[in-house]
Amino acid sequence: MALKFSDALRLSWSNIVQHKKRSAIIVLTISLLFGVIMAFSFILQGLRSTVLDAAVQANDGRVYLEVSYQELAGFGPGRVEEVSSKEELDDFIKEEIARYHGKIIGKKSSYQFNNIFDTVTLEVAENLLGNLDLSSIPNGKVAVLMPAETSQYATVDSVDYYIVGTYPATQQGSPTLPGFNPANLLLGMVYGSGIEARPLIIDDGSDAVRNYLIKVAQQKIDGSVHTSVEELFNSQIPETRYIVEFPSYDDAVNYYYNSYAGKNIPKNVEIGDNKYELINMDTFGRVIYLENDFDNLQFMLTAIEVLFIVIAILIAAFTFAHLIDSDVATLALYHSLGASSGNIYFIYFLYLVELCMFALLSCILIAFIIVGVMWVFNASALAERLKEYYTLKDLPKVNLFGFNNLFFWIIGSIIIIAPISLFFNTYRFSSKHVAKRLKEN
Numbered sequence: 001m002a003l004k005f006s007d008a009l010r011l012s013w014s015n016i017v018q019h020k021k022r023s024a025i026i027v028l029t030i031s032l033l034f035g036v037i038m039a040f041s042f043i044l045q046g047l048r049s050t051v052l053d054a055a056v057q058a059n060d061g062r063v064y065l066e067v068s069y070q071e072l073a074g075f076g077p078g079r080v081e082e083v084s085s086k087e088e089l090d091d092f093i094k095e096e097i098a099r100y101h102g103k104i105i106g107k108k109s110s111y112q113f114n115n116i117f118d119t120v121t122l123e124v125a126e127n128l129l130g131n132l133d134l135s136s137i138p139n140g141k142v143a144v145l146m147p148a149e150t151s152q153y154a155t156v157d158s159v160d161y162y163i164v165g166t167y168p169a170t171q172q173g174s175p176t177l178p179g180f181n182p183a184n185l186l187l188g189m190v191y192g193s194g195i196e197a198r199p200l201i202i203d204d205g206s207d208a209v210r211n212y213l214i215k216v217a218q219q220k221i222d223g224s225v226h227t228s229v230e231e232l233f234n235s236q237i238p239e240t241r242y243i244v245e246f247p248s249y250d251d252a253v254n255y256y257y258n259s260y261a262g263k264n265i266p267k268n269v270e271i272g273d274n275k276y277e278l279i280n281m282d283t284f285g286r287v288i289y290l291e292n293d294f295d296n297l298q299f300m301l302t303a304i305e306v307l308f309i310v311i312a313i314l315i316a317a318f319t320f321a322h323l324i325d326s327d328v329a330t331l332a333l334y335h336s337l338g339a340s341s342g343n344i345y346f347i348y349f350l351y352l353v354e355l356c357m358f359a360l361l362s363c364i365l366i367a368f369i370i371v372g373v374m375w376v377f378n379a380s381a382l383a384e385r386l387k388e389y390y391t392l393k394d395l396p397k398v399n400l401f402g403f404n405n406l407f408f409w410i411i412g413s414i415i416i417i418a419p420i421s422l423f424f425n426t427y428r429f430s431s432k433h434v435a436k437r438l439k440e441n
Contacts, residue, residue, distance in 0.1 A: 008343070012350035015327075022323045023355055029315045030359035030414055033308040035366030038410050041301055042371045044186055045402025048294045051175070051190055054386040054396040055287045056249050058148075058168040063252035066108060066283045067093055068241035069269065069276040081266035089276060092265040093242060099264065100255035102246045108200070108283065109238040113216050120145070122204040124243050128284075129165045134204055137162045142212045143204070147197035148391040160212055161199060168284040168391065169197040175382075175389040183378050189300070190293045192286050192389065243283055253291050256280050285390065301406060309413050316421040320352065324428045328438055331429065344429050345422065352418035360414050375400045 016023045056063065069089040083089060097104065106124035111117045125145055126132055134143050141162040147169035170192035176184040203209045246252035259265060259280060267278045282288050324331070334344050375398075383395045390396075 008347050008350055011347045012354060015323075015348070015351040016354060019323050019326070022319050025319050026316050026355050027359045027362060029319075030312050030356065030417060031362035031366055033312055034305075034359075034410050034414055035363040036370065037301060037305050037308060038363055038367035038407065039370035039374075040186065041404060041406040041410065042367060042401050043183065043374060044294070044297055044301060044406075045404045046371075046398075046400040047183075047186055047190075049402060050382070050396065050399050051294075051386065052249060052287075052290055054390050054392065055170075055285060055290055057392055057394075057396060058170075058285055058390040059287070061248070063246045063249055063287050064105075064283045065102075065244045065246070065252060065256070065288060066241040066279070066281050067097065067244050068239070068279050069093070070239065070241075070279045072275055072277050080268045080270060082270045085271065089269065089271075096255065096259050096265045097242075097244050100246065100258075101248075101251045102244045102255060104242045105245050106243045107240055108243050109203075109240045111213060111216075111238045113213075113219075116198060117201060117213065117216060118198050119201040119203040119209060119213075119238075120243065122202055125165070125200075125202045127245065128167055132164060132202070134164070134202070134206075137164075137208075140208075142208050143202040145200040145202065147199075158199075160215075161201075164202070167200060170285045170391075171389050175385050177378060177381055177385055181378065183374060183382070186297055189297050190290065241279065249287070252288055256288050298404070298406065302409070305406070305410060305413060309417075312414075313417055313420050313424075316352075316355075316417050317424040320421050321425050321428065324348070324425055332435075332438060341429055345426070348429075349418060349422050352421055353415075356414050356418045359417075360411060363410070363414065371401050 069086075069092075083092075094104065105127045106121035108121075108124065109119045111119070122132065122134075125143075128145070132143070137143055141160055143164045144161045145165050145167045146163050148166040172192050174184075174188050174190050174192065176187045201209055201212070246255065259278060260267060265278070269276050280288070331344065334347075379398045379400065382400075383398045386392070386396050386398075387394070
């Protein structure tokens with residue numbers, strides 16, 4: 001029997017009308033499962049741009065990293081390259097930074113005594129605050145930059161500090177909203193600073209900073225195993241890193257990932273018996289790692305989508321099996337009229353495709369409704385939360401809607417449910433199975 005496409009389409013549509021309940025189960029299952037995932041995909045992409053803009057806004061559009069080759073006991077994964085001197089390592093760093101439009105603005109050193117004491121060169125402080133006149137600072141005090149966000153940080157309270165300004169710092173934890181809020185499922189995966197922010201002592205090359213560090217060191221050696229300040233300084237050499245400024249987030253991210261991939265400079269090097277590893281990290285707030293946070297969220301949503309595909313296929317195949325068995329008399333009629341198995345497959349394939357198209361439209365509608373509701377109820381609160389979290393002067397712009405590749409993966413996933421469900425039920429269309437079901441009935 002020759003089957004025209006129009007006839008197959010009419011017969012497949014009659015299945016939807018005849019099996020309203022089972023058709024609705026398939027459509028609702030697919031649309032609800034994937035509608036939620038699609039909505040969170042939209043929201044995730046919107047949050048990505050919103051949070052990144054807020055994080056960069058805290059640094060006036062720039063991104064700062066601490067960069068150095070740090071001495072360590074053993075190597076991580078990756079190739080090892082032998083170099084002749086520390087100066088060669090500095091050349092590696094400078095060339096790679098310039099390749100991604102970055103510039104070195106100064107250095108940061110960390111001294112480990114009773115506590116950790118961080119110093120930055122005057123150029124770093126002036127890059128953040130403009131020209132500084134430190135001549136008016138009282139004798140015996142050192143100029144410091146305090147973290148902008150201090151409510152959740154245990155800063156070192158010292159009478160020797162003279163605060164001249166602040167530097168950007170996030171709160172600890174995540175920028176989640178109060179109460180049980182669905183947006184927190186995504187915001188909870190975005191992290192702020194993982195350690196306590198500390199004052200940054202401004203080292204302008206004068207004796208004030210050195211005298212202060214000697215004073216702190218003297219307190220450390222009292223009653224300890226060290227007999228002199230010189231011995232303590234020699235035994236605890238400070239870690240020193242370059243402070244690098246990038247003009248945009250994209251430049252910083254490209255530098256970060258490409259340098260760690262060892263494309264242009266080695267990650268692990270040896271100088272004689274000493275081993276060094278390339279270190280890149282945020283220095284003001286937590287900006288560069290946000291890309292990784294959102295990539296992890298994207299992976300999590302993709303994994304959930306795969307799970308939902310399996311669930312949707314199982315439910316669709318199970319419901320479809322019952323539908324075919326209830327149509328056994330119709331199938332017998334098709335066979336008696338000379339319809340081939342291919343004709344029958346095509347009719348029911350179109351039926352499933354139609355259901356998937358309905359499910360896709362419903363899925364998109366559900367996603368838009370969820371995003372709209374989330375936007376109405378959360379946009380203002382999220383703007384206030386991000387302003388507080390990143391210590392911003394102005395409210396950031398909030399966007400809870402954006403497209404990414406997951407949207408197209410969801411569409412493709414819904415479409416493939418039809419052929420997979422049909423495949424699992426192929427044997428039910430055979431003349432032998434139809435005859436068996438008729439006999440049982």
